[in-house]
Amino acid sequence: MTLGIGGLHAGYGRIEVCRHIDLQLADGEFLAVLGANGAGKSTLLGAIAGVVAHRGSIDLDGTQLASLNARERARSGLALVPEGRRNLFSPLTVHENLQLGLRLLPAADRTRLLDEILSMFPILGARRTQAAGLLSGGEQQMLALAVALARRPSVLLLDEPSQGLAPLLLQNLAEQIRALRSMGLAIVLAEQNHRFAAQLCDRYVVLVAGEIGDEGSRDQLQDAQHVAHALMAA
Ligand SMILES: Nc1ncnc2c1ncn2[C@@H]1O[C@H](COP(=O)(O)OP(=O)(O)O)[C@@H](O)[C@H]1O
Numbered sequence: 001m002t003l004g005i006g007g008l009h010a011g012y013g014r015i016e017v018c019r020h021i022d023l024q025l026a027d028g029e030f031l032a033v034l035g036a037n038g039a040g041k042s043t044l045l046g047a048i049a050g051v052v053a054h055r056g057s058i059d060l061d062g063t064q065l066a067s068l069n070a071r072e073r074a075r076s077g078l079a080l081v082p083e084g085r086r087n088l089f090s091p092l093t094v095h096e097n098l099q100l101g102l103r104l105l106p107a108a109d110r111t112r113l114l115d116e117i118l119s120m121f122p123i124l125g126a127r128r129t130q131a132a133g134l135l136s137g138g139e140q141q142m143l144a145l146a147v148a149l150a151r152r153p154s155v156l157l158l159d160e161p162s163q164g165l166a167p168l169l170l171q172n173l174a175e176q177i178r179a180l181r182s183m184g185l186a187i188v189l190a191e192q193n194h195r196f197a198a199q200l201c202d203r204y205v206v207l208v209a210g211e212i213g214d215e216g217s218r219d220q221l222q223d224a225q226h227v228a229h230a231l232m233a234a
């Protein structure tokens with residue numbers, strides 16, 4: 001699926017946070033959205049997912065999503081994994097959280113997809129009766145990904161999944177995200193951690209005060225000096 005964002009402005013009430021955003025995401029492509037704290041990364045992902053007010057155009061494979069609500073966008077193939085794993089219900093068990101994720105699918109497809117997800121994240125099967133809030137940070141991040149995958153999306157919007165995870169867990173997370181890629185998902189990853197993003201993305205943009213201030217290839221992102229320069233402007 002191809003995602004095209006054109007002339008997107010997004011914000012809260014009269015506060016405009018993101019301005020003039022144009023982005024193209026090809027089938028199966030991986031785009032990193034970098035930027036300092038407060039640059040507008042979460043606002044941009046929220047606008048695409050339909051949970052933050054916006055104007056402009058959001059086209060998914062020829063379907064205009066801008067006038068659809070968040071649930072309709074989810075049905076069209078967008079899934080947001082919000083910052084701080086806020087798509088999880090802490091008192092509910094792992095299994096119950098997954099069932100909530102699966103509820104948008106036809107009942108006949110649920111069991112098979114659940115099996116697929118649990119084979120990707122076996123630890124979630126072992127923890128199925130545990131409350132989500134009692135999982136470790138790394139396990140919660142896995143569950144947050146799994147709940148989003150339960151909607152069988154074509155485009156995954158990942159908001160700072162690395163946040164709060166120990167360096168050792170970051171490697172596991174990077175491998176899991178790579179595995180999602182190989183399923184053919186297009187991914188937009190918002191990150192402050194540009195080293196983490198550089199392991200995964202094809203291209204990046206840097207948000208500077210809500211506008212795209214710089215963009216480039218993964219090779220350019222691995223050039224630390226170039227990135228430090230771009231982020232310093234942020
Ligand atoms: N619910 C909200 N209401 C008003 N302003 C907000 C809200 N959420 C975020 N902001 C403001 O929008 C700006 C961008 O925030 P955010 O998109 O969360 O940035 P980032 O994800 O890059 O850290 C910040 O100035 C922040 O204070």
Ligand SMILES: [Mg+2]
Pocket residue numbers: 041042043083159160
């Ligand atoms: Mg954020």
